Amino acid sequence: MPLMISIVFSFVIFCIETSAVMVAPMEFDLAHYFGVGISEIGYLVSIFAVSASICGVVFSLVLFKFSKKKVLLWMIFVFLVGNILTGFAQTYAMIAIGRFISGSSFVIIIGFALNIAMGLTSEENHGKIASIILAGFLFAPAFGIPLVSFASHFLEWRYLFHLVSLILVVSFVFVAWKVPATQAIEASFKNEFVSFGRVTLWMGYLTIALLTASVFAAYSYLVPIYENISHIPASYMPILFFLYGVCMVVGNFIVGRLAHQHVISIQVIGFICLACVFVVFALWADSQIFAFVCTMGMGLFGLALNPAMVTRIVRSSNNSAFVNVFMAVVANGGITLGSYLGGLALQKGFSAVSPLQIASFLALMGFLSVLPYLKERF
Template identity: 35%
Template sequence: MPTTSHTRADSRAMPLAVSVLGLAIFCLHTTEVMVAGLLPSLSAGLGVSTTAAGNLVTVFALGMVFGGPALTLALMRAPRKPAMIMMLVLFLAGQTLGALAGAYWVMVLARVLTALATAAFFGLAASVCAGLVPPDRVGRALAVVFGGFMVANVFGLPLATFIDQLMGWRAAFWTVDVLVALCLVLVLVTVRSPAAPGRPDLRAELSVFRSGRLWGAFTTNALLIGGVFATFAYLSPVLTEVAGFGAAVVPLLFVLYGVGTVIGNVVLGRLADAHTMRTLWLGGVVLAVLLGLYALVASNQALTLVALFLLGFTGLPLNPAMASRVMRLSNSGALVNTMNTATICAGVTLGTWLAGLGIDAFGYHAPMWVGALLAAGALATLLVARIADRRPFWRA
């Protein structure tokens, strides 16, 4: 995160540190999402229901919601590089505990620890990333960092699912442990601390949270990603129980979803800087319609393939646009970015919880309907924001 060199800041090439941060996000996000591919094994191995195993996604999200901002506040006066290293070490501890878990409550504790580390690291990474590039390239730089999310869906989630089928879910947890350890070394080598870190102004950091527009942006982000995860958290049983795919094919289907996220991240990341609001509007509309249609065709395997790719293309790749909007309404500080992550995770919590209730009451079509309703709610918040700004909704 060096910011003392104008040469680096003015360079049109992305600094290597940005890619390293993206790799770190990949490692951390793989643990967050891989539960979706391990649900049957975790359910059997821990002796709990599929819904209870799915709630491990909710537990992770809750840890990020409540623990992330508090931990970031505690780290406000710490240099950013040591703070990131501490978070990676904490993550390793939690991931190791999860790999050794013999009871459900131990796994819950492991998910909380990894969630705390992930939330704080995300905020630090986004803040560092924004300081490495000129303002007109923040969206693209964030697309590289948040590309870790997308690559985790392309390679991390399917790899974890494949390892689970080959050697069991514990082996999947240990694999992520090794990846995070490697990432820690790369962060140590490539990310440099500022030459003279300034003393953070806590009052200034907190004052931005008085903005109603900022909280509106947080709400939009929470509902959009909550809608995505309402479906994503239960994709594995939906694909096998509703569409009738064999368990051995599921990792390949996750790859298809992940390829959609990578392509979407490239396209939407470039649009995030110049057309932030248009990107969010279009993405929200497509997401709401897509999830509703997916619920109707989920038993058709050919249409399911199309839906998976489009869900990947439209869902998580909205992250750069969401983050750019938040920074424009506030600042690029770690606390703001951590709060953005926390509110998104609140949406994930809501989405996965409602999807679980829907499954118990109506079956495996419910997650898509829940996701569509949450995406529609996000569009409503964008409309309120446009009315409050007294500008046409299509303006960036």
């Protein structure tokens, strides 16, 4: 039963993550339809991310006493409302509101899905369960976005949002059907936040932030690096990103199987490998072969470490819903920070490979954040 529920949750996360980032391959279509610039369309991603961070914290504070299954269903419904509004948007303001509404439930869905699944399985299986659920994140860039990009050549952009909405309706039904009912709990703010006094939990959050920041400092600017330095033809880039996604999925499941017994050591090794990948990429970015190999390395050693991160957070806490929601907020903050730092370096006139250099530095910081706990048992 936990396996089936985890697969259902993974599918839900695949849908909402695809919806979250599917604006990117449709930027030109959206800009043309709404009569705005590409930067304004890019702001839609920022609006989603800000809403996810702020509303995620606020909602979790309000909803933690309620039945987790009911909260999850309501949040999927809220996301669905925002996605439908986005699909029917006639103005830029309307699509921005739709993105904000969908974003408001994003991290709650992730946090409560993890919380429910972890509560249904034994501790030694937490890593495996996390790898299955979080695979939805990785399938989105590997399969969801390429499919959206392909379908956008044949369908108007709004029909793609409607398609995601339809799939979310099916997901809603599966969650309502397959996930066992959970009772509202007699919880208090003190019990919910007791884990936040632990240094190990905050160090775990720091590591997650550094991981996502390092990956997205590089990932956000791969296209200009491919085009201007590696001189990879545009026709090869979808294949490259697809292979990147496949490597993430493979790495995710490997880490998930190892996370129970090697939760810290696998993070240490992962950060070392990730930092080396970024250094090599920065030094030999003008080589197409190195660009391909290093992109695969980013997939294997980057976000694929997430199951180990989640296992560490769960073991450092009481597995409260807010702990998991805040973990998603921290990861979201890391994404924003990494993208900002990479862009800032380029804006200030640094080398075109400066995002890779920043990514390597952040990966090194991630390694240092884990190193003190190498001999401790989680």
